[in-house]
Amino acid sequence: MADAQGDDLAESLQSLFTNVSSMVKSELQGTNNQMDLLEKMNVRVAAEYDDLGDVAAGLRVFAEQMKLKSGGFDEFVGQMDAIEKQVSEFEAVVSVLERYVSVLESNIRA
Numbered sequence: 001m002a003d004a005q006g007d008d009l010a011e012s013l014q015s016l017f018t019n020v021s022s023m024v025k026s027e028l029q030g031t032n033n034q035m036d037l038l039e040k041m042n043v044r045v046a047a048e049y050d051d052l053g054d055v056a057a058g059l060r061v062f063a064e065q066m067k068l069k070s071g072g073f074d075e076f077v078g079q080m081d082a083i084e085k086q087v088s089e090f091e092a093v094v095s096v097l098e099r100y101v102s103v104l105e106s107n108i109r110a
Helices: 002-109
Strands: none
Touching: none
């Protein structure tokens, strides 16, 4: 009878160790799967950042080209400022002439 109880105990312990081993193996496999997923996500994010780096480099080149093109407009902007100043001076002269003509008209009528 002691042998039968010992065999039952041995079988129970063997079953316990087998089940614990299966549980630990499953936990490790789950952790391994999570690590694989994390690695794949990191690879994907790295690829996205590479793409964004390419876009940023393209935008930098575009901005430099626009800066060079806008530099050619500086001369024209200076010319437009000079024209605007001349127009303002011309308007001032016209205003003075209008007042003078109004005074002359008043004197002629008087």
